Amino acid sequence: MRTLRTLSSGFLALAGLFLSLPASAAESQVVTSERDTASLVTDTDRIEAGHPFKAGLLLHLKPGWHTYWKNPGDAGEPVNLTVTLSGNLSGKANAIEWPAPERLPEGPLMSYGYTGDALLPVTVTPQTADTQSQTVTISAHADWLVCAAVCVPEQGDFHLDLPTGAVTPSAQAPLFRHAAEQQPRPSPFQTTITPDGLLTVRGDGLSSQAVKQAWVIPDVAGRIDQVAPQPLTVDQGQMTLRLKPEEGFNGGKSFAGLLELRDAANEKSVLSFSAIPVAAAVPHAPETGWLALVAFAFLGGLILNLMPCVFPVLAMKALAILRLHEDRKHFQSGLAYTAGVLAMFGLLGAVMLVVRHAGLSAGWGFQFQSPVFVAGICWFLFAVGLGQLGLFELPVISTGQSILTRHRGGLSGDFLTGLLAVLVATPCTAPFMGAAIAGALAAPPLAALGIFLAMGFGLASPYLALTLVPNAGRFLPRPGRWMDIFRQILAFPIFATCVWLIWVLAQEGGGNPVAIGCVGLLALGFSGWLMSLARTVSSRRASPVMFAAVLVALSPAALLLLLPSSSEMSAHSLSANADTATAFSPERLASLRKDGKPVFVDMTAAWCITCLVNDHVALESSVVHKAFAQNGVVFMKGDWTNRDASITTFLRDHGRDGVPLYVYYPAHAEGRILPQVLTPDMVVQAVEGK
DSSP: OOOHHHHHHHHHHHHHHHHHHHOOBBOEEEEEOOSSSEEESSSSSBBOOTEEEEEEEEEEOOOEEEEEEEEEESOOOEEEEEEEEEESSSOOOOOOOOOOOOEEEEEEEEEEEESSSSEEEEEEEEESOOOOOOOOEEEEEEEEEEESEEEEEEEEEEEEEESSOOOOOOOHHHHHHHHTTTEEEESSSEEEOOOOOEEEOTTTTSSSOOSSEEEEEESTTTSSSSSSOOOOEEEETTEEEEEOOHHHHHOTOOOOEEEEEEEEOOEEEEEEEEEEEOOOOOOOOOSOOHHHHHHHHHHHHHHTSSGGGGGGGGHHHHHHHHHHGTTTTHHHHHHHHHHHHHHHHHHHHHHHHHHHHOOOOOOOGGGOHHHHHHHHHHHHHHHHHHHHTOOOSSSOOOOOOGGGGTTTHHHHHHHHHHHHHHHHTTOOOOOTHHHHHHHHHSSSSHHHHHHHHHHHHHHHHHHHHHHHHGGGGGSSOOOOOOHHHHHHTTHHHHHHHHHHHHHHHHHHHHOHHHHHHHHHHHHHHHHHHHHHHTTTHHHHHHHHHHHHHHHHTTTHHHHHGGGGOOOOOOOOOOGGGGGGGGGGOOOHHHHHTEEEEOEEEEEOOOOOOHHHHHHHIIIISSSHHHHHHHHOEEEEEOOOOOHHHHHHHHHHHHHHHSSOOEEEETTTTTOOOOSOOOHHHHHHHHHTTT
């Protein structure tokens, strides 16, 4: 493989030689400006009907100036060239046969184009014309943009008369041969791309020695971020490049462009490719057997009861336990609650499998990345809290007087409590859950659903087991007025959860989502007051008051339309640590590890309560800060509050589909995954190698 530097040197030498000579028969007049010179050249001195030949725009750009490729990148305009024949023969040229461009980074932008000498050839096929002329006139018009500190549009009209006769190479023919050598050659490899931008190239000859560096230049601008790093992974017979899709990226369409490769000797080759769209890569199934994964899932769901994410529904669980005292059929309550938990786990598992099969990105707790979901669940919990205070009775969850008087809707309330317990619990992953979820997403659909259901059964099992204890109510205090007071007290943990959810909205999108969330809370509070007022007025007046209360209670649904989408949200700092933490990026992590720096990676999200507890208890403690400082540890934080493809990839690479994830990389050593519930001693011992 000849290097591009050798080709370019030869091309520059030849171009300089021919530009220094007077115009010959195969070169038109020269258009000159302060920035460049341009002319029309051909690879033949004579033209013969039916014998294609090459014509081209020859540009000599002065130092510091450049022009653009067919995809100019983030700025610029491509060269436009039209060539026609007249006289003895007629014909038109095809499109420009673009040589491989240079990458021209310009601050936060990327352009693709040419510097120095550039020949942009076209192929012309002459045809016999109805004329007696013995010459052929080649006419061309070109528009091009040249840029340095400023950009200047330029144009030229060129004319070249050549005789008819047997084709003979012109003095400019070597320029076309060098331009042909600079043409990208078709890729011999099979290439695919996923909807999240993972480009995979497979074929013989790909290895860590054959490919040391790689870069993708797209044929069309607007499909990928052309400045973003393109992390490279090379295995025997396969390489992958992680591209960053932009708004114009369509995962269902093929993706064409150029692939720049450099080998261990720094020799460069450029291949043209068209990648076939495929679904997102599914993580390899772990070696753990299915029964072991089911056991892990059950243990993870069981431990999830102790995680802070489940605290918001402990109030409703407590009320259900109190109900055991007077309910002889309390086992039905346990079954209804368990059915709700299993239904929601099955639904979330099915949604994750469908989303993954479609090639999109979804991890555990993905719904909390939607501001619409966060606001909706906040308002629903606030309404539950108002019901706890006795302002009104929700039609399904009967949390008011139903503690003392069983309603027919009680089992429906137990079922919905199970659904809600799972929805609120998903921001966290308990020990054993990470391996179980990763295994589920790599397993066949039915086996995967079995793993998710086992996880749900683990979450529901403590309450279900309690309902199985005969005469469990004998161990509880006797009913009385104190239960109403207890019910009202339990409203305040739910209100605290609403405060946290409003804070999550602030982390995801700032002031506007917070204002919308608070307006919804105000509407629900006003509705609750109207409902309580309706109980104090006459029956004739109560109906319109209740009607107004229902209308006001439903009004927050319209506010959901005002919330931005997940892609429009931008995450803010999560904690005090964020001021000193290094923002996560795969490239930054690789650079720090290459330099021998120890790195502690914290994958977190504003909606993950376990993450926030770990931050406060462990990562923000003085002993951990001191250990980091003494050992030169770089603290790196990845914020998954909103969707981030690089963090999703990092989680999957470490067998996780949710946060928190803590990985400590000692200097020049493999990373070590820490438990999902941290203490300061755990972190210090990991850093000190104990």
